[in-house]
Amino acid sequence: MTYMSSISRDDVANLAKLARIDLSEDELAGLVKELSVILDAVARVQEVAGSDVPPTSHPLPLVNVFRQDQVRPSLTPEEALSGAPAQEGKRFKVPQILGEE
Amino acid sequence: MALRYEEAIARYEPSLGLEVHVELATVSKMFCGCNTVFGAAANTQTCPVCLGLPGALPVANAKAIEYTIAIGLALNCSVAPFSRFARKNYFYPDMPKNFQTSQYDEPICTNGYLDITIDTDEGSKDFRIEIERVHMEEDTGKSLHMGGATGRIHGADYSLLDYNRAGIPLVEIVTKVIDGTGRHAPEVARAYVSELRDILRALGVSDVKMEQGSLRCDANVSLRPIGSEKLGTRSETKNVNSLKSVERAIRGEIIRHAELLNSNQRVIQETRHFHEDTGLTTSGRSKEQAEDYRYFPEPDLVPIAPSKEMIEKIAATLPEKPSVRRKKLQEAWQAPDKEMAAMINADVLDLVEATVKLGADPTRARSWWLGEIARIANERSVAASDLAISAADVAEIVALIVKGELTDKLARQVVEALINGEGRVGQIIQSRGIKVVSDDSSLMAAIERAIAAAPDVAEKVRGGNIPASGALIGAVMKESKGQADAAKVRDLLLKHLGQG
Ligand SMILES: [Zn+2]
Numbered sequence: 001m002t003y004m005s006s007i008s009r010d011d012v013a014n015l016a017k018l019a020r021i022d023l024s025e026d027e028l029a030g031l032v033k034e035l036s037v038i039l040d041a042v043a044r045v046q047e048v049a050g051s052d053v054p055p056t057s058h059p060l061p062l063v064n065v066f067r068q069d070q071v072r073p074s075l076t077p078e079e080a081l082s083g084a085p086a087q088e089g090k091r092f093k094v095p096q097i098l099g100e101e
Numbered sequence: 102m103a104l105r106y107e108e109a110i111a112r113y114e115p116s117l118g119l120e121v122h123v124e125l126a127t128v129s130k131m132f133c134g135c136n137t138v139f140g141a142a143a144n145t146q147t148c149p150v151c152l153g154l155p156g157a158l159p160v161a162n163a164k165a166i167e168y169t170i171a172i173g174l175a176l177n178c179s180v181a182p183f184s185r186f187a188r189k190n191y192f193y194p195d196m197p198k199n200f201q202t203s204q205y206d207e208p209i210c211t212n213g214y215l216d217i218t219i220d221t222d223e224g225s226k227d228f229r230i231e232i233e234r235v236h237m238e239e240d241t242g243k244s245l246h247m248g249g250a251t252g253r254i255h256g257a258d259y260s261l262l263d264y265n266r267a268g269i270p271l272v273e274i275v276t277k278v279i280d281g282t283g284r285h286a287p288e289v290a291r292a293y294v295s296e297l298r299d300i301l302r303a304l305g306v307s308d309v310k311m312e313q314g315s316l317r318c319d320a321n322v323s324l325r326p327i328g329s330e331k332l333g334t335r336s337e338t339k340n341v342n343s344l345k346s347v348e349r350a351i352r353g354e355i356i357r358h359a360e361l362l363n364s365n366q367r368v369i370q371e372t373r374h375f376h377e378d379t380g381l382t383t384s385g386r387s388k389e390q391a392e393d394y395r396y397f398p399e400p401d402l403v404p405i406a407p408s409k410e411m412i413e414k415i416a417a418t419l420p421e422k423p424s425v426r427r428k429k430l431q432e433a434w435q436a437p438d439k440e441m442a443a444m445i446n447a448d449v450l451d452l453v454e455a456t457v458k459l460g461a462d463p464t465r466a467r468s469w470w471l472g473e474i475a476r477i478a479n480e481r482s483v484a485a486s487d488l489a490i491s492a493a494d495v496a497e498i499v500a501l502i503v504k505g506e507l508t509d510k511l512a513r514q515v516v517e518a519l520i521n522g523e524g525r526v527g528q529i530i531q532s533r534g535i536k537v538v539s540d541d542s543s544l545m546a547a548i549e550r551a552i553a554a555a556p557d558v559a560e561k562v563r564g565g566n567i568p569a570s571g572a573l574i575g576a577v578m579k580e581s582k583g584q585a586d587a588a589k590v591r592d593l594l595l596k597h598l599g600q601g
Contacts, residue, residue, distance in 0.1 A: 018192050018393060057185060057398030063406040066163035069127045072134025077144040080152060080264070090143045091245065091261035094194045 007035050020095075106352055109324075109359030110284040116332055117279040117290055117351065118321035119230075121297055123272050123307045124240060124314070125168050131239045131270035132159030132202065132402070139313055143263040151268035153198030159401055161186075165237065165270035166209075166405060168306040170415050172272055173210025173235045175300050175422075183406045184209050186237070186399035194262055195241035203273075205396040208236035209405060215300075216424070217292040219285060220442035226285065230293050231277040242267040272306075278332070286322075286355065291348040294318050295445065298344075299423035311342050318347050322354040324362060333358070334368040338382050341375050344448075350375045353382060430454060434463035440471065447475050449485050455492030461499040469495050473513050477520055490519045497526045508586050511535050537586050541593065544577070544585060548594050551576040562598045570594055 012031050016023045023031065049055075074080075077090045086093035130137055133150035149157040173180055187205035213232035218225050243266050248258030274297065282289040298309045298316055309316045323335035336358070341350045353375075358368050373382035427450070431441050434457070444450045449470040456466040470485060474495070478485040498515055501507040507515065507530075518529040529535070551573045552559040561569040570591065577590045 015393070020192065057400060058403055060403075062403045063183070065160060065403045066166065067134070067160040069129050069162050069164035070134060071129045071136045072148075074135045074146050074148050075152075077142070080144045080147045083154075088247075088261055091263050092144075092194070092197075094260050094262060096259055 007032060007039055104356050104360045104363065106356055107284070109356050112327060113324035113333075113355070113359055113362065114280075114283065114327050114329075115286040115351075115355050116323050116325070116335075117276075117282070117286055118335065119276045119279070119290060119293060120319040120321070121274045121294060122240075122317045122319075123172075123274070123301055123309065124316075125165050125270040125272060126305070126307050126315075127162055127164050127168070127270055129162060130268040131162050131165055131237070132268060133157075135265075135268065137269050139315075141265055144265065146265040147267070151197075152264060153196070159202065161402055161405070162270060166407070167415055168270075168304070169209050169235060169237050169272050170407060170412060171304050171306060171419060172274070172301065173213065174412070174416050175304055175419055176210070176213035176215055176232050176235060176274070176297075178210035178213030178232060178235055180210050180407060180412050181207060183207070183404055185404045186402045187396045188399050189238075190393075190395045190397075193241075194260065195244055196267060197242070197262075197264060201238060201241060202399055202402070203238035203396075204236035208234040209407075210235035215293065215296060217289065217296045218424075219288045219292045220439070220446075221285060221288075225438060225442070228279075228282060228289050228292075230279055230289075233275045233277045235272060235274050238271050238273060240266050240269040240271045287348040287351040290320060290351050291344050294347050295344050295448075296423065303420045303423055303426075305420075311344070314340075314342065317342065320347060320351050320354070322351055322358065323368070324355065324358045326362075333362075334370050336368065336371055336373050336382070338373045338375050339385065342377075346375060346377060349380045350382060353380055357382070434467065436463070436467065440467060443471050447471060447478070447485055449475070452486060452492050452495075456495045456499070459493055459496035461496045462503075465499045465502070466495065469499065469516070473516050474520075477517065488520045489522055490516060494519055494526055501526075501530075505586060505589075506537055507535070508537055508584075510583055511537065535584075537584060544581075544590060544593055545597070547577045547580050547585075548573070548590070548597060550580070551594075552597075559598060562595070562600060565600070567595070567600060570598070570600075 009028055009032050012028055012035065013023070016028070081087045081090065081092065084092050124137075127137060129135060130146075130151055133148050135146045135148050135151055137146070150159050170180055184204060184207040186202050187207075188200040189203045189205070190200045192199065211234050213235070215230045215232060216227060217230060218227050242262050242264040245261040245263070247261060276293070279286075279289065279293075294316075298311075301307045301309050301316070307315055311317070318341045320338045320341055321335045322338070323333040325331060325333040336354055338350045338354060341347050354373070361368050369384075372385035374385050375382050427441065427445070430436075430450070431438075434453075436444075444453055444467060447470070449467075453463070453467045453470050456470070457463050474485050474488065474490060478488055481488075495516075498507065498512050502509065502512055514533065514535060515526060515529050518524075518533060519526065523529050524532065554576065555573065558569055558572050562573070573594055574587060574590050577594070578585055578587055
């Protein structure tokens with residue numbers, strides 16, 4: 001099996017738009033190249049793993065690690081907001097977005 | 102000229118898909134110990150985990166997992182022996198992590214069904230709603246959109262985020278395509294959500310308050326010409342927040358789609374927002390463009406592998422199915438199908454049951470909840486359960502009627518006063534001076550006066566013309582301003598005239 005790992009200029013432009021990162025044409029072209037290199041490297045790893053090797057999502061063979069349903073103290077709003085670039089009325093203030101309540 | 106629903110349904114077959122989100126009633130969040138109480142001050146229930154701060158490690162809430170399995174079992178699903186959480190990546194600020202922890206191709210529960218019954222003019226009809234999946238995720242934060250004309254998304258200048266709700270355990274229940282419901286599609290959807298809500302309530306896994314958003318429904322609707330096999334393009338109406346709205350939103354979307362199709366226009370696959378005031382939907386964000394979730398397995402949370410014992414233990418605690426419970430109640434109360442349907446529809450079954458448990462006779466209990474109380478609720482566009490009248494109040498009123506201390510008419514005044522917040526039953530009777538005139542001597546005096554005023558009528562009654570007594574009874578009732586017990590007046594009057 002061969003793995004194609006091309007990422008197009010349009011893919012990168014769309015991702016940049018979704019992430020609200022403003023990229024120039026030059027930056028776009030540069031990123032297409034860099035991301036392609038990364039994807040190629042990942043594709044080579046995929047080639048090594050045969051179909052008998054299941055994809056790994058967790059390095060340790062653990063299941064069912066749960067916590068009991070108990071309330072623990074939260075941060076104060078001041079602590080929670082201490083890293084926020086902008087705030088208003090104890091809420092995080094963010095630029096206009098596409099979203100819902 | 103708007104198309105009529107009947108015209109739309111005569112040409113097109115609707116297909117539905119319903120996604121119900123339910124917030125679980127755990128005391129702490131899904132992956133951290135933050136409190137889940139509704140209505141707390143903004144950002145008082147957050148921590149490094151639910152704020153997605155670097156280095157924080159989420160751990161799944163055992164109770165939430167149990168609740169989800171219980172929901173799956175109650176919906177006749179298979180419970181997966183192995184399932185994983187996944188990151189649903191997106192770039193809205195309602196999740197501070199930039200992703201929502203959800204499940205993708207490995208939901209906890211799959212392939213179930215829920216049977217529902219609707220009441221139609223051709224009698225009751227049964228439908229089986231197939232469930233595709235029941236999966237776990239977490240709720241998002243709440244955005245307030247500031248500035249702009251509407252406060253809605255368009256034209257908003259900025260948004261304010263409260264993350265108290267972010268990370269509250271949420272279960273999503275997704276149906277397969279619901280087909281073959283024809284013109285009943287809106288009622289079927291409503292009955293499904295209603296039945297599902299009853300099940301969730303009986304399981305005790307959620308407070309299922311639609312108005313507070315702990316139960317929310319997204320409704321996918323598509324139409325195809327009758328006889329055609331291929332499903333039409335669907336629209337997805339988000340966050341429909343009452344049972345009535347589920348029905349209205351779907352009905353409205355069926356008409357809107359049919360209008361587009363009739364004029365050879367394309368239905369756009371998109372998210373729509375439902376507006377309670379108009380019963381119509383408007384276009385929301387467009388899906389094709391805005392979403393690229395790039396799901397991948399959540400590396401910070403280990404897989405869930407419920408043992409057979411764990412599943413059996415949960416199965417053993419499942420309560421009686423609401424449909425079974427309803428059958429039992431119906432038999433015990435000897436209630437006709439129509440009245441059962443009406444009680445379910447008005448959502449007063451629990452209230453009637455509680456009233457009966459407090460000693461009221463079932464027929465009287467349901468006639469109050471379905472009659473005067475439902476009428477007032479309807480008039481005020483609220484649910485009967487939201488009115489300031491309890492099962493205990495109704496039981497007390499019924500007891501007074503049985504004892505002859507209240508007539509139906511006076512009891513209606515008490516009910517209205519209760520709902521208007523004038524106090525408890527006893528206080529209202531006292532402060533309003535409501536009293537059944539049962540003192541025989543004063544009644545007799547009133548009867549004498551009525552006879553004296555209409556001796557010819559009295560003569561007819563003496564001669565055996567019983568119906569003629571109505572005029573005399575009416576006169577006595579009028580004199581007592583309706584406070585006398587009409588049955589009692591009739592008895593006394595007929596006895597007095599030798600007909601008793
Ligand atoms: Zn937290």
